[in-house]
Amino acid sequence: MQEVVSAISLGSIYLLFALGLSLTWGTIDILNFAHGAIFMFATFTAYLVLQQVELSGFVVVLLGIAVGAVMSLLIQVLAFEQILKRARTKRSAEMQILIGGIGIGTIPLAIAAEQTKSNPFGLSNSTFDVNVFEIGDIRITNIAIITIVVGIALWAATALWFRRSKQGLALRSIGVDAETASLMGINRRQLALVTMAVSGGMAGLAGVLFTYSLGAITPQSGEILLIKAFAIIILGGVGSLVGVAFGAFALAAVETWVLSNTSGSWTDAVAFGLIFLVLLVRPSGVFGRKEVRRA
């Protein structure tokens, strides 16, 4: 039962992180490979600030969200928009954005690695303290509770907003057919910027919560998480919000099981194997609607 709680807690983190990635990928067709770096660097920034001044946990979270959003916006404006402007075909734009994201992602990583000498860093100078509760024979931390609540709430809010609101509808129509959408007067650029900012904010949020959960992260933490997020989205199906949730908790569940039953060095392989397997057997994912095979 303890394992279930761990899995749910882990899954919530995954969900938060993957949600941002899925949002931009499923709607504006941007697979942002710098998402992991944003996740890490937002936390890193908070860490730097905390070195100077003590802050409440809540402020730290806000800081993380803000940094994440700003980073994401910068990347969109300075890099992705430029690529899209000059690309010859949609396919080459896709690849360039992918590669550009990888390249850009190494920048925050390099900065953080240099500053911390690649050692783990945490958010220790904040007023937030991790408390452990015991319910029956299950131990759960307050941060885990917060993460689960925030993760699921944010996911639900996104899903609802997507379905109901005007902007949500606009985003969905961009996802379906960008040209028609722009013909209908929907400001693609604005919407894209908002989406990227929200996505970045989610990454920052995930980073802070994750760091509080684990105590510390390393500059490389974002990289591996990115691959896992990809696995989650592929498993659930690109563009499907239900899919992201399903994928996040499924991956967390399998990883938790593997961790408790094997040596632990195979846990990361779960994500890799999942990617490969899903793309082999059912590339569009469990809940996906996008066509992923060539003609």
Place this chain on the structure above:
Amino acid sequence: MSTWYFSNLVLIQATLTGLVLALSVQVPLRFGVFSFAGVGSYGIGAYAAALLVIHQQMPALAAIGLAVLITAVIGLLLGLVIARLAGLYLAMATVAFDLIIGVIATNGGTFTGSSTGLYGILSDFTMPMMFTLTLIVLGLVVLSEHGKIGRRVHAVRDDIQLAASAGINVRRYRLVAFVVSGALGGLAGSMNVMVRSTVGPLDIGFNLIVLALTMIIVGGAMSWKGAVIGAIIFTWLPSLLEFVGKWQTLLYGIIVAVAAVLLPRGIHGVFVDLTRWVQRRRRKPAAPPPAEVAPEPDLEPLMTGPATGASGASSSPQGTPSSTSLLRGKA
């Protein structure tokens, strides 16, 4: 000269290995196959060659040959299974493949040396062998960029329906790309093991993918020349930039980011565009005869397609076909 050679031997070897590795990703890319499996093949090739030397005491060339054969076959199997995936998904599947190889290497117990890897791999590999192998392989790649195969590869990459209508068996070409990628990756990995005498999981992880990608993006993805440029730059840059020291990775990241955004076809691409621009300028005097109503021949590359070309220069109704509605103006 020879002192320079010997003091930089390690770098020279790294350049050759890097070149073949870069080619293992560049060649499939040129075919329109976004596969990074060459990096995984590098790992397989390295470990395979190492194990063959350690356990079978094979001579270097035999070990390399067998390693390449293994990776080529694995490449083929991989291709058969995932060739139908669209660009991005294909890329990710191959990245997953590469990472799985890394995990297998780490978890292989004493057989693969776990996280420390294998070491003390001594063989009869010589530099002439390394140069020869690299040059042979490079030569083959160069040949594949010219003539009939060269043209057809363009079609396979840019327009498969057109390729089919021109009698090209697209599936076969794509499978060949997988096989070649595997073989080249295996060659790079096995050669590297011979000269470095060690191999470990850290050598074949995500970082290698980023390195290969970097070489190709900055050098140029469209041609072997780009791979050469990239391999040279990223092997020698660290020593030239020693003063940059700890900010090396940051600089790399910036270079790749800038290249990806501004120079999508790499340094080689810039060179190609420049050449074509020069050619065009030189051609201007040979433009349509003065009697033509053609607009001023200040040409700019534009997207092809009905929407952009419909308002082209008017043509003389009776002019012989060869002199009418020719060069497009700036409209």
Place this chain on the structure above:
Amino acid sequence: MTVDQTQVGRPEESSGAAVLELRDVAVHFGGVKAVDGVTLRLEPGLIYGIIGPNGSGKTTLIGAITRLTRLTRGDLLFDGSDYTAVRPDRLVNLGVARTFQTVRLLPDLTVQQNIQLGADARTGRGAGKEAAPHGDLLSKLKGFSGLAASPPSPAVARAIERTGLEGFEAYYPTELSYGTQRRVEIARAMAMNPRLLLLDEPTAGMNQAERAEISALLRDMRSEGGLCQLLVEHDVQMMIDTCDYVFAMNTGKIIAEGEPREVVQNPLVQEAYLGRKWREHA
């Protein structure tokens, strides 16, 4: 336009060997009947046209003929033999070449190389020395090193000459006007030495003068050893000027066929289009 129209193209007559024959061909996409039972015969040496409004199934029909689209039912015969199961990339061997609705030239290859791609496709039938770029060793080396373009193979040279593209060999597609690009496409198709040439809206987006040129070119090509051409066309004038025999399509069926002017006057056809444009040509 002086061929005896009563003999040409009618499916019931088996006069000469038909280059292409379709028997009750249908292509359904789920519930949509894009092509719904088409039967026709094409004889060598003539230019046929298919006209119809958007959505009438013209392009799907071409896709079916070129094996890029699967048939729901029916037979495809080339020179009398069934080719319904032949892979699309084998069609060139049979002698089928096509151009596409949008210009599809490879942007990284020169005009000559693009056309050479067509010549490369000729395997068996007229391949070899005709198709391969030739020249002495020095010019081959020059071409190889990129210093100078190698001289075109005979097949390519002929295609260039026929389509009036002399002087453009070293240009890249993006430097050419739309009309010239179209011409390169036709040259590429011609370099394949086809017996059947399919042209999908070859003059889309062109002005009247450009259309007239293409029309003249196609009529000119009729004399190429019995070449049969099938044109999918939107523009009525183009069709009347170029084609010997026309099939009018609507909602996946052939609603009328015959000599262009006849077909245009056919009330069924006019009803399908409901446009003054049609009545003007009556």
